[in-house]
Amino acid sequence: MIIDHPLLGPRDSAEFVYLGDACLIERPDWQDENALDAFHDYLYLRDNPAGEHRELWFHEQGDRSWLVVTRNTLTHEITKVELARDVARALGRSK
């Protein structure tokens, strides 16, 4: 697979390390009343869809940035690549 890095252009996916579903960006609030349930679901449960999947890839053998890659798990077609930083900021995170 080729991942079209937003800064570096097309890179071989073998340069990256895979973490998993991009929902990991949205860490629950530990002070919330339902924090226990929320953390259980956050840590252990996954949608694991057959089709479009937003997922985190780390460019370990490159610029060491985290990317959010939108990829089809049935065809491996990649339709969107974003910097995880931008995605997190758009969600209101400071960094």
Next chain:
Amino acid sequence: MHYSVFKIISEGLKGNTGWKPQWRDPEPRKEYDVVIVGAGGHGLATAYYLAKEFGIRNVAVLEKGWLGSGNIGRNTTIIRSNYLLPGNEPFYEFSMKLWEGLEQDFNYNAMVSQRGIINLYHNDGQQAAYLRRANAMRMAGADSVMLDRDELQKLCPFLDYDNARFPIKGGIMQPRGGTVRHDAVAWGYARGADERGVDIVQNCEVTGFQIKNGVCTGVETSRGPIKAKKVAVCVAGSSSRVMEKAGIRLPIESHVLQAFVSEGLKPTIPGVVTFGAGHFYVSQSDKGGLVFGGDLDGYNTYAQRGGLPVVEDVCEGGMAIMPMIGRARLLRSWGGIMDMSMDGSPFIDHTPVDGLYFNGGWCYGGFKATPASGYCYAHLIAKDEPHEVAAAYRLDRFRRGAMIDEKGMGAQPNLH
């Protein structure tokens, strides 16, 4: 029809005209006591033991493709019970004991071949860890032997002992480990279940569940609705897709694992050998082909094929321990979809929906588990309580902090 050597001779004399199909191809009925979803190894074994051991025969196994079209027909056929943790080892040893009596039990030649499995170690730390494992195995009634370099060299003269980076110092061996003809396991269980009245319905995809007030009363299928008192899902790599239809999210990701077979060679490898410094394992099939594999590709996928980087990685592992493998030509490679769980261990449990049961999360190790998984799942379905060796395989174990993480990797499926 009972199979025996006399049957073969008498059929031989009659020009082999008397053999019958090994199972029927029935139309699904409107209602069953138990509907099992997925005719892989686990589904078929569950049906077999339900009928044979627990007296429940009004059972259907629904399969979206043909029986044995999933991972039961794609794996590298290794059986072993060389686990470390208390939640796992008694279960896999129970499975090993069932393997040892399986062919007599279901009257089918599954080519159970206990030629031994050897895990190599390359440094002192690994040796200590394997010694601990060897002791844990013995405490659960399994067999284990620690081999030093000289003993190992007698068994496996072909290994590259003085490799500069990964010198081989010895290994841990389970002599009762080995390989089994994977397809024959599916066929044997299918025949045994069918003989006892179980309907195996192929080309019948389960597309939904009938759930009312938190109780499951049947399934929707591509061949119409089917009612059932109990519905038992075991669809391996498709677990999340199927359980989603019952509104259940699972601690599972689907990943691809590849396997490879070389051209046929004269007997060279005594049993199963695994590399201790990278991910590579190899055995030799009865036809002579070297059967080998290694790591997952590492990303979520439902495409039953992998990529070239892992092919390269696996072959590098092979070259590191047995350079002669470089002379063999690769015949075939393929991939299968693994239901990788968050701690690398499986589930055999009730679900929050009454009458709906779940079996999955087998990662890349579910073939060896087939008999015990079927037996324990049948036990759970029949008695509504877990079998003692499968009592730890609960869906709520993460919430209770009771993970069974053999590798100590944490909640990341592609590292298990």
